[in-house]
Amino acid sequence: MAASEMLGAEMVIKALVDQGVEVVFGYPGGAVLPIYDALFKQNRLRHILVRHEQGAVHAAEGYARSTGKVGAVLVTSGPGATNAVTGLTDALMDSVPLVCLTGQVPTHLIGNDAFQEADTTGITRPCTKHNYLVKDVNELAHTMHEAFYVARTGRPGPVVVDLPKDVLMATGTYREPDEQAHRRYQPQTKPDPARIAAAAELIVNARKPILYGGGGLINSGPKACKLFVELVQLTGFPCTLTLMGLGALPASDPRFLGLVGMHGTYEANLAMHDCDVMINVGARFDDRVTGKVSAFSPGSKKVHIDIDPSSINKNIRVDVPVIGDAAAALEALLAQLRARRFKPDKAHLAKWWKEIDGWKARQSLRYEKSDTVIKPQYAIERLYALTRGSKPVYITTEVGQHQMWAAQLFKFDAPMHWMTSGGLGTMGYGLPAALGVQVAHPEALVIDIAGEASILMNIQEMSTIAQYSLPVKAFIINNQYMGMVRQWQELMHGARYSESYTAALPDFVKLAEAFGAKGLRATKPEEVDDVITAMLAHDGAVIADIAVDPTENCFPMIPSGAAHNEILLGPKDKAAAPASEEGMVLV
Amino acid sequence: MALRLRPKHAAEKAGRKAAPLAAAPATSATIVKRATIAILVDNEPGVLARVVGLFSGRGYNIESLTVAEVNKRDNLSRITIVTSGTAMIIEQIKAQLSRLVPVHTVRDLTAEGPHVPRELALIKVSASGEKRIESLRLADIFRARVVDATTESFVFELTGSTEKLDSFINLMEPLGLVDVSRTGVVAISRGAERF
Ligand SMILES: Cc1cc2nc3c(=O)[nH]c(=O)nc-3n(C[C@H](O)[C@H](O)[C@H](O)COP(=O)(O)OP(=O)(O)OC[C@H]3O[C@@H](n4cnc5c(N)ncnc54)[C@H](O)[C@@H]3O)c2cc1C
Ligand SMILES: Cc1ncc(C[n+]2csc(CCOP(=O)(O)OP(=O)(O)O)c2C)c(N)n1
Ligand SMILES: [Mg+2]
Numbered sequence: 001m002a003a004s005e006m007l008g009a010e011m012v013i014k015a016l017v018d019q020g021v022e023v024v025f026g027y028p029g030g031a032v033l034p035i036y037d038a039l040f041k042q043n044r045l046r047h048i049l050v051r052h053e054q055g056a057v058h059a060a061e062g063y064a065r066s067t068g069k070v071g072a073v074l075v076t077s078g079p080g081a082t083n084a085v086t087g088l089t090d091a092l093m094d095s096v097p098l099v100c101l102t103g104q105v106p107t108h109l110i111g112n113d114a115f116q117e118a119d120t121t122g123i124t125r126p127c128t129k130h131n132y133l134v135k136d137v138n139e140l141a142h143t144m145h146e147a148f149y150v151a152r153t154g155r156p157g158p159v160v161v162d163l164p165k166d167v168l169m170a171t172g173t174y175r176e177p178d179e180q181a182h183r184r185y186q187p188q189t190k191p192d193p194a195r196i197a198a199a200a201e202l203i204v205n206a207r208k209p210i211l212y213g214g215g216g217l218i219n220s221g222p223k224a225c226k227l228f229v230e231l232v233q234l235t236g237f238p239c240t241l242t243l244m245g246l247g248a249l250p251a252s253d254p255r256f257l258g259l260v261g262m263h264g265t266y267e268a269n270l271a272m273h274d275c276d277v278m279i280n281v282g283a284r285f286d287d288r289v290t291g292k293v294s295a296f297s298p299g300s301k302k303v304h305i306d307i308d309p310s311s312i313n314k315n316i317r318v319d320v321p322v323i324g325d326a327a328a329a330l331e332a333l334l335a336q337l338r339a340r341r342f343k344p345d346k347a348h349l350a351k352w353w354k355e356i357d358g359w360k361a362r363q364s365l366r367y368e369k370s371d372t373v374i375k376p377q378y379a380i381e382r383l384y385a386l387t388r389g390s391k392p393v394y395i396t397t398e399v400g401q402h403q404m405w406a407a408q409l410f411k412f413d414a415p416m417h418w419m420t421s422g423g424l425g426t427m428g429y430g431l432p433a434a435l436g437v438q439v440a441h442p443e444a445l446v447i448d449i450a451g452e453a454s455i456l457m458n459i460q461e462m463s464t465i466a467q468y469s470l471p472v473k474a475f476i477i478n479n480q481y482m483g484m485v486r487q488w489q490e491l492m493h494g495a496r497y498s499e500s501y502t503a504a505l506p507d508f509v510k511l512a513e514a515f516g517a518k519g520l521r522a523t524k525p526e527e528v529d530d531v532i533t534a535m536l537a538h539d540g541a542v543i544a545d546i547a548v549d550p551t552e553n554c555f556p557m558i559p560s561g562a563a564h565n566e567i568l569l570g571p572k573d574k575a576a577a578p579a580s581e582e583g584m585v586l587v
Numbered sequence: 588m589a590l591r592l593r594p595k596h597a598a599e600k601a602g603r604k605a606a607p608l609a610a611a612p613a614t615s616a617t618i619v620k621r622a623t624i625a626i627l628v629d630n631e632p633g634v635l636a637r638v639v640g641l642f643s644g645r646g647y648n649i650e651s652l653t654v655a656e657v658n659k660r661d662n663l664s665r666i667t668i669v670t671s672g673t674a675m676i677i678e679q680i681k682a683q684l685s686r687l688v689p690v691h692t693v694r695d696l697t698a699e700g701p702h703v704p705r706e707l708a709l710i711k712v713s714a715s716g717e718k719r720i721e722s723l724r725l726a727d728i729f730r731a732r733v734v735d736a737t738t739e740s741f742v743f744e745l746t747g748s749t750e751k752l753d754s755f756i757n758l759m760e761p762l763g764l765v766d767v768s769r770t771g772v773v774a775i776s777r778g779a780e781r782f
Contacts, residue, residue: 126640310679310683
């Protein structure tokens with residue numbers, strides 16, 4: 001047999017290795033047994049056995065977003081594939097590059113309602129960037145390579161390769177990776193010079209500018225983030241970031257205005273509203289950011305740099321669209337500005353900054369401190385303060401108030417250290433994502449800032465964490481409520497707390513112990529530091545249960561359907577918040 | 588093939604963002620226009636489902652859709668879609684189509700200049716006496732061909748613009764229209780250029 005002749009299942013392993021995959025997150029089953037058999041006979045590829053396929057996908061997302069590599073997932077047919085769907089949708093919404101291999105019943109049984117058959121390509125068509133059903137073993141290797149190419153090229157996203165069992169067990173010819181072979185998918189990455197010149201022209205003449213950076217900077221990579229920082233430095237322009245863009249500009253940079261959007265800072269949102277030139281780099285004018293579209297930054301000229309033409313003019317009409325990779329576009333823009341010997345208009349900029357500083361003085365992230373009850377914000381501030389050690393720190397989150405407080409208060413000075421489910425808002429993302437991050441960065445400190453409701457959605461991954469001795473820390477902001485739901489009910493549904501209180505929560509300390517981890521609890525403010533210190537001192541997995549004020553709300557908040565200048569700054573603004581009828585139908 | 592995925596007009600999407608359409612002044616943001624879009628795709632399983640799923644998933648309108656292989660050597664099919672929406676929505680539709688992996692080219696024939704849109708219909712009419720004669724006479728005027736005849740029925744084949752087909756079918760209605768089968772629009776640009 002020639003060297004390139006092998007079983008389909010062996011090709012799968014070889015293709016993964018040839019694509020640079022080191023770890024695959026998976027769960028076995030009948031349809032993928034040939035792949036697990038091939039896995040057994042080799043030692044180049046590591047397999048992490050999760051406890052639920054959704055966990056595998058989130059783990060791969062955490063792995064991918066913290067390394068810049070394509071995450072790899074392996075699940076069986078039918079229920080294995082359907083369990084992966086939430087994770088795939090999450091990765092699609094947040095532009096995370098993944099390849100998910102799903103087993104399938106043998107080709108001759110497809111369509112017969114065979115045991116554990118599901119129409120995986122049909123089900124995953126709308127929640128993947130692309131998907132494939134491989135029907136011929138001789139197409140397998142090429143398809144695998146193309147899947148990786150599609151996942152990482154252009155706007156990244158998840159790709160499914162559905163593998164019928166007979167194809168895995170057939171013998172065929174392996175083909176080496178060849179980028180030239182994927183000519184049909186060639187997204188534009190180089191920006192149009194005329195558009196760059198137009199963008200530069202707007203920058204040069206701006207008086208009240210703002211830079212608005214997003215997840216596209218993280219997707220593009222460290223180089224784009226570095227160039228973005230250069231742009232901030234060269235221009236001295238104020239800069240805000242989306243939830244997905246945090247870390248693209250160091251939070252310590254004096255020009256950073258904090259998070260933008262629904263739970264963003266007062267200064268970031270008012271600067272977005274009042275600016276005359278907005279430069280969006282790799283953000284998608286999401287409704288969490290724009291609020292009421294018709295009232296969004298009404299007086300500004302807008303530049304939008306994005307690799308995906310469908311992101312442009314989708315929600316907000318822009319004046320200068322620049323299609324291309326953020327790094328390439330920023331490089332060209334910086335070159336233009338330097339060639340024009342650009343110097344920021346100091347006088348106008350100073351006036352603009354003065355206005356912004358006035359908004360900053362409102363201290364929109366301030367909260368009422370307490371000596372008797374742990375404020376969730378306090379717990380996160382202390383976590384931030386006490387993790388300023390030598391170890392790199394990676395933060396994942398679940399979804400809810402705790403996520404927003406983490407975004408507001410934890411300061412990121414580097415990209416790719418913040419993993420959160422933004423677009424889909426998937427409760428249960430944080431713990432498996434943390435697991436994936438920890439696998440990629442065994443020496444780092446990886447913390448899931450969690451809500452007690454969310455973490456229960458994938459709590460079974462504690463068992464995976466135990467199996468691989470991963471020192472993941474789960475820091476639960478335990479308010480006993482689905483706090484974000486409770487907050488909306490308080491503000492918009494007459495404080496009728498319908499089904500948002502979780503009775504009969506588990507004892508998280510005992511739960512930790514049951515999974516072989518360390519359990520810690522803080523119930524008073526003075527215990528918080530000790531618990532965090534003990535958590536950091538323990539070299540294994542920890543669940544820290546922080547019993548916080550159950551009724552605290554997350555501010556600032558722009559209610560759905562409201563404009564950027566209609567911000568609720570704190571509990572006292574409540575009365576002024578009859579959400580519009582138009583806003584009430586929004587989520 | 589012609590199918591209607593959503594009965595409502597795409598205007599309702601625009602209406603979600605702006606004020607109700609009736610009250611708003613007609614601007615490029617609110618005017619709903621029809622567009623004929625030609626798409627060249629790899630002829631592979633699932634490609635039509637991707638395109639149709641995109642339209643239904645994002646709430647775009649399909650007035651008609653046709654597909655057939657046009658290039659055997661390169662294994663390419665051409666899909667012609669007639670859709671409607673505001674300028675912003677048509678632009679979104681094109682951008683969304685373009686990012687499907689098996690899609691090679693997306694062209695907005697309506698926006699790009701003069702083009703020839705054609706549709707073919709098979710129209711079955713059952714009539715006798717004066718009505719039967721009248722249907723034949725009208726068919727002659729419209730240059731419809733008789734492709735099947737029995738003592739009580741005709742099947743006419745008619746090619747032309749959608750409007751021409753509509754008016755012929757309307758005329759057949761009182762004369763004994765039994766059934767209609769239409770292909771949906773296929774279109775090609777005028778002149779020597781591709782597409
Ligand atoms: C409870 C909750 C509350 C939220 N509140 C807020 C909030 O207050 N503020 C907020 O900002 N978000 C908030 N979000 C998140 C929000 O839903 C969106 O996920 C987020 O705003 C989108 O971020 P983004 O615009 O940076 O785009 P992303 O989703 O990160 O998309 C990236 C964009 O960059 C483009 N891109 C990708 N690769 C490249 C490249 N190489 N070069 C150039 N462009 C590229 C993509 O095409 C895309 O348009 C919240 C989420 C939840 C769950
Ligand atoms: C899978 C899923 N189901 C439902 C929701 C809706 N939802 C958003 S936040 C939230 C409450 C989260 O509660 P918790 O994890 O305790 O976080 P908290 O808001 O209290 O910090 C819910 C139910 C969701 N985002 N994801
Ligand atoms: Mg909670």
